[in-house]
Amino acid sequence: MGPLPRTLELFYDVLSPYSWLAFEVLCRYKNIWNVSLQLRPTLIAGIMKDSGNQPPALLPRKALYMKNDVRLLGQHLQVPIHLPKDFFFVIFEKGSLTAMRFLTVVKLEHPELLEKVSRELWMRVWSRDEDITEPQSILAAAEKAGMSTGRARELLERVSTPQVKNQLKETTDAACRYGAFGLPVTVAHLDDETYMLFGSDRMELLAHLLGEKWLGPVPPAATARL
Amino acid sequence: MGPLPRTLELFYDVLSPYSWLAFEVLCRYKNIWNVSLQLRPTLIAGIMKDSGNQPPALLPRKALYMKNDVRLLGQHLQVPIHLPKDFFFVIFEKGSLTAMRFLTVVKLEHPELLEKVSRELWMRVWSRAAEKAGMSTGRARELLERVSTPQVKNQLKETTDAACRYGAFGLPVTVAHLDDETYMLFGSDRMELLAHLLGEKWLGPVPPAATARL
Numbered sequence: 329m330g331p332l333p334r335t336l337e338l339f340y341d342v343l344s345p346y347s348w349l350a351f352e353v354l355c356r357y358k359n360i361w362n363v364s365l366q367l368r369p370t371l372i373a374g375i376m377k378d379s380g381n382q383p384p385a386l387l388p389r390k391a392l393y394m395k396n397d398v399r400l401l402g403q404h405l406q407v408p409i410h411l412p413k414d415f416f417f418v419i420f421e422k423g424s425l426t427a428m429r430f431l432t433v434v435k436l437e438h439p440e441l442l443e444k445v446s447r448e449l450w451m452r453v454w455s456r457d458e459d460i461t462e463p464q465s466i467l468a469a470a471e472k473a474g475m476s477t478g479r480a481r482e483l484l485e486r487v488s489t490p491q492v493k494n495q496l497k498e499t500t501d502a503a504c505r506y507g508a509f510g511l512p513v514t515v516a517h518l519d520d521e522t523y524m525l526f527g528s529d530r531m532e533l534l535a536h537l538l539g540e541k542w543l544g545p546v547p548p549a550a551t552a553r554l
Numbered sequence: 555m556g557p558l559p560r561t562l563e564l565f566y567d568v569l570s571p572y573s574w575l576a577f578e579v580l581c582r583y584k585n586i587w588n589v590s591l592q593l594r595p596t597l598i599a600g601i602m603k604d605s606g607n608q609p610p611a612l613l614p615r616k617a618l619y620m621k622n623d624v625r626l627l628g629q630h631l632q633v634p635i636h637l638p639k640d641f642f643f644v645i646f647e648k649g650s651l652t653a654m655r656f657l658t659v660v661k662l663e664h665p666e667l668l669e670k671v672s673r674e675l676w677m678r679v680w681s682r683a684a685e686k687a688g689m690s691t692g693r694a695r696e697l698l699e700r701v702s703t704p705q706v707k708n709q710l711k712e713t714t715d716a717a718c719r720y721g722a723f724g725l726p727v728t729v730a731h732l733d734d735e736t737y738m739l740f741g742s743d744r745m746e747l748l749a750h751l752l753g754e755k756w757l758g759p760v761p762p763a764a765t766a767r768l
Contacts, residue, residue: 509616526623527743
């Protein structure tokens, strides 16, 4: 048996487009590098509050920059990101609390579906400009990911229970203890050291720290380990 | 003759460690890609003021993060960055006005030395090792005397304004002029994307020198 896989924790929120970019790149590499990817649904609003930071989109020039940056990176990383028509309303008014609580309960009950459900929520809000706050929106995402309607409804009913609320809060606190001031945050656990990397643009550095090869943001599937 | 080189403008300030990282990567690639690298000394304090942004180091968690990030990137990009002990003092109290005015006049009078002098200044601020940039002490003194002249002050202000018009809220900013489009990229971490936009190959942050065009 070869060396043990190194754990990578990805703290993410579906409200964050850069989280989606990091998520897709890491999902591609989890079958190429000797790593174990742990997805950790987190609330970006909680990170902002705890760190004293502000969403970058509040600064006009950053908002303008982000729109282009997200579009170009989407093309380069081959992730179908398209900005919602009312960008600010989606981020600041609608938010992601229910969605992230839902992903929290999915992780508790059906961890094998967490990747797909997360992706479907991103596809709604950051690709097709669809709602992710209403119950029927979340159910639609869960169904698209392969969950039965009945099961999805059961999980949705649990989003406001103390267990689920607390779990999301704990994950958000964990990210804060790693020093997060935003998302996505990737935490790499190596034998001798733990690294916290912020953003979707530290993946080549991550490869270097892991002693793995960087094959660009869209690595050939043929090199995947089985 | 092949296609014309594409112009890349790099707006930078020696006060910005990420500017140094972007600078070194682009200096490596200027001899590999079909580009013409234009170095543009800029005042980061002016960018902050004009954009309403604040230096990231003012937020405690960002300051903590930057220390590690800059150290790790320095190792990965093979740039000898070491955060000075008085990190905050350097950034907030000392600033870079004279240094950037000096680089402005170097660009006016000795553009062929701009790369080396810029590197020398970064080495002084961000590294324990210092190298000579090859300018005579006498000539350096002459140029230093000109830093407070209107011509030099205005040139630095113009370059800083140009960066702002491209939408800068910080540095480094790389502006790539392609046939059909102009791209403004912020940070030292958009170089692989830049390669993609240029239709060039990304060979990592430390490309083999053997592939350099002569």
